[in-house]
Every structure is written in structure tokens, then in C-alpha cells.
Amino acid sequence: MGAQLRVYKRRIRSVTATKKITKAMEMISASRIVKAQRAVAASTPYADELTRAVTAVATRSNAKHPLTTENPSASRAAVLLVTADRGLAGGYSTNAIKQSLALAARLREEGKEVVTYIVGRKGVGYYGFRNLAVANSWTGFSDKPTYGDAKAVAADLIEAFTAETGGVDELHLVSTEFVSMLTQTAVDARLLPLKLDEVELSDKSPAKNEIFPLYDFEPSAEGVLDALLPRYVESRIYNALLQSAASEHAARRRAMKSATDNAGELIKSLTRLANSARQAEITQEISEIVGGANALADASRGSE
Amino acid sequence: MAELHVELVAADRKVWSGAATIVVARTASGDTGIMPGHTPVLSVLETGPVTIRTVSEGTIIAAVHGGFISFADNKLSILAEIAELADEIDVARAERALENAKADADSHAERRAEVRLVAAGGLKAHH
DSSP states (O other), rough: OHHHHHHHHHHHHHHHHHHHHHHHHHHEEEHHHHHHHHHHHHHHHHHHHHHHHHHHHHHOOOOTTTTTTTTTTTEEEEEEEOOOOSSOOOHHHHHHHHHHHHHHHHHHHHTTTEEEEEEEEEHHHHHHTOOOOSSSOOSTTTTTTOHHHHHHHHHHHHHHHOSSSSOSSSEEEEEEEEEESOOOEEEEEESSSSGGGOBOOTTOBBBBSSOOOOEEEEEEEHHHHHHHHHHHHHHHHHHHHHHHHHHHHHHHHHHHHHHHHHHHHHHHHHHHHHHHHHHHHHHHHHHHHHHHHHHHHHHHHHHH | OOOEEEOOOOOOOEEEEEEEEEEEEEEEEEEEEEEETOEEEEEESSSSEEEESSSOOOEEEEEEEEEEEEEETEEEEEEEEEEEGGGGOOOHHHHHHHHHHHTTTHHHHHHHHHHHHHHHHHHHHOO
């Protein structure tokens, strides 16, 4: 076998192996999207009831709670960025990181100091490589977050928010919204202080439009709000983690699908090249044989 | 008999929903019984068992950790970070957790394990 042909054959073998891997990853991601979407749906009743309850307390009571009152002289803002633990998901993590950098720039323009919190190894890697300060980070659960994970993340953020000194005045969340199998958008939202006008139920209808009954609050409106708001933040973070996980799988499936398609194309064109190299080799061998035979014939004719 | 609609919801799933005649839950100010026609109420729950006397399935007991109840329009929502029905609770595991918690002097974990055992034991007492 000629050198050229051997090189083509070797490349075809390696691309075929890559294609098998990307195809497998595509199918794994496809099955995980469904699971992740189911997890989002399962968490919706809790999130909706909690949103209703928080809105009910906040609108009915005149409670001036630090978690709902806007601080006009806000000087420090925390940003929680949700990225993936693993790569090979197209622009998924990059888009979220870009969104958070844009948000940070906007906050700095407003004169606020930005404190960054990160979920996911990709975000940690990006900030670490550029020596950007990170207050805290969590990794290892980006593709399958549990409520406990969200609670651990929220606990730190709420602590920073409620700290008497050296705390933060605002809490922003950058995550990826799962719009559909094909569309996932990086979004940022302010979690705290709570903007009542922007609180939405899962179907995007503003929670404020509902008419709430005159609840009796036990132990008191403030007490209920004290207990509910941390739960609300946890639930929002949990929802963001679940949506981001679904988005990550969808992004990975798409990236792996195009990688598989590209590998298929590559194999096709390499096969063509290998075929023509083989053909050229055969042609050359024939012409060598014919040439050799002619030369022999010429030589023997000359000796006669 | 009058009945109320109950939804028991945990952070990551809907645990139970259906019709009931009375629900007893432990709130910050003590055990509260909610019957149909109760005044609208929103209160914080302690870690404790929740007893639901249902219309069609007998009595259901659940262990609930951290959450709240809201009642309005004859609809009661029980929300909890963790909620387990008595028959879902692994008694052996809860007992182990109780011993570990006692050894570590972790009062929260101890209370959680106790509530699980009470809820699981309460079910047997009713059968």
C-alpha cells in the first residue's frame, strides 16, 4: 500500500472513532434533556405556590423587610453565575459568562462593586485563568442539581446579603433559560431586593395580578416573610440550576450532533480521496508494468 | 361532609394531593388543625409530622421539614423543602440517622430523624 493511501486510511479510522464518541454523547444528552425537563416541571408547583405566598405577604402587609426594600445607596452587588462543569456543549458556558461580564460592567457603571459567585467548573476556570476575583464557587452538580445543592448556594448568598458589615446590597442571578430544544438564552435577573412588579409565575404571568385573600399570618407578617424569603431565593436558584442543566444538555446535544454530521462529511471526502489515491496507485503500477514490458520488448528486438 | 382540597408539595415533587376532612400540622405557634371553611391563613411550619385525614384513603401522615401552609378558598397548600409520606420513610435508615445525630450532637438532624420515626410509627398505630 502506498504512503498516501495509508495516511488516508488512518485518518478515516480516527474520524470514525471520534464520530462514534460524539454520536454516543449526542444520544446521552438527548435522553438527559427529557429527565432535566421533567425535573423542572416537578419543581414548578412548589415554586409557584411559594411565589404566590411571598407576593401575598409582601403586598398585604406593610412589612418593611430588608429583603424587599430597595437600598438607594447600594454599593456592592453579588452576581451568581451558573455554568457547566464539562465542556463540549457549544457556546453554552461562554454565553452565560459573556452575559455575566456584561451585567458586571453595567453594575460597575452604576457605581457598584461586583462580587462574583460561580457554579460550574467552566466558569471557575474562566475567572481563574484571568485572575478575576471570585467570592465562592460550587462545582460537581451542574448536570444534575438537587435541592440540597441549591440550598447550599443560597445559604452563602443570603448570608452575604444579610451580613451587617461587608455584605452585599443586591443579588443578581445569571443563568441559561431553557426556551426550547433549539433555543436556550442566557438571562440575568435581580433576585434581591425583591422587585414585586417583576415576580412571575411559571407561565410568565405576573404574580401581582392575582387577588389574594386576607390571610391571617402566623406568627406575624414579618415572621412569615422572614421564613419565606430565604425559601423563595432557594427555590429561584434551584429553578435556575434545573433550567441551566436542561439547557446544558440541549446545547451539548446540538454541538455533538453537528460534530457527528461533520465527522460523517469528513469520512465521505476522505474516502473519496483514498479511492482516488488507490486508483492512482493502480494506474501507476499498470503503466510501470506496461512500460517495463515495452522496454524489454524494445531491448530484445534491438538484439536480433 | 364538607371537605377541603389538600396539596402536599416538596421542593422537587408533588407528594400528595386530594380531598380531606381535617389536616393537623405543627406551626410556629403550636399544632394547628385546619378544617373546611377555616379563615385564610398563612403560617410557618416547624419540622414535624403532618396528619391528613383524607376522604378516600384513610389517614395519611407525612414528615415535613421546614416549610409553610397556606389556606384559602377551601384549598390548603402544604409546602416543605422535604416532605415524605410515612410509608416512604426507611425506618432503619432514620434510626441510624438518629443515632449518628445523637453521637454528633446535631440537634437539627436529630429532630429530623425523630420526626421521620414518629411519622412512620404513627402510621402503624393507626393500622
